[in-house]
Amino acid sequence: MDSAVTSNVAQIDRWQKNRQKLFKAIPEEGKLIRYLDKQFLVYPNTFWPFTDSQPLVENFRIKRGDSVLDVGTGSGVIAVFACYRGAGKVLALDVNPAALKSAAHNAAAHGFADTMTVRQSDLFEAVGDERFDVITANLPFRNKEAPDVVARSQWDTDFRTNTRFFEQAAAHLKPGGRIYFAHSNFGAMDEVRRLAKANGFSVRAMASKAADAAETKKFYAFLIRPLASRAAAA
């Protein structure tokens, strides 16, 4: 966490707990959320699209026909934008079944049911040995115990999910592949950089956006690539 945030940890806690209550209180028929110039439906217990993913979806580069793996897809917002950018095939994963129902709905609602596949998976577990041109991820930002699957959208117990992501991602990238990764100033930015470097990746900040004037909630998109020597060995 940066210094603009450390004094506001209690406020971030309250804000995140309130959002978890909102996610749990979504009506059974779902709720439409406006995000950039589009609408996404979320069913109960789904993390809904927010500013946090916007630096990523506004700046990631997808070449026509690229294969994309979206890890922790939630409503499917990043996966759907990858389809709009011309991806040939998108596999969207989440550990939360409620999120998968939302993502499947949004894939069809945006006309990408044939391009985008939704699958339940704890990180890469259900991917097998398939490799992709691009991996996208907006994983829980904070190293904090998550008591249930909704909290798991924001908090990562012992930072295990983020740690495993960096340990395992290279095995799912094609040669020349790249990762677009979202994170926040109220998350564990230094730990993310450390994990990326420890697992043989370079890290470049691409863009940022704040959700409040005081910038206590600022979101970043990182471009993360295997260093050349590791890529050859992966």
Ligand SMILES: C[S@@+](CC[C@H](N)C(=O)[O-])C[C@H]1O[C@@H](n2cnc3c(N)ncnc32)[C@H](O)[C@@H]1O
């Ligand atoms: C911050 S939300 C992001 C959702 C969506 N990608 C977005 O940008 O709005 C994080 C998502 O990661 C999922 N998640 C958390 N841990 C996971 C894991 N180990 N494997 C797969 N998905 C996970 C959560 O269920 C949640 O949907």
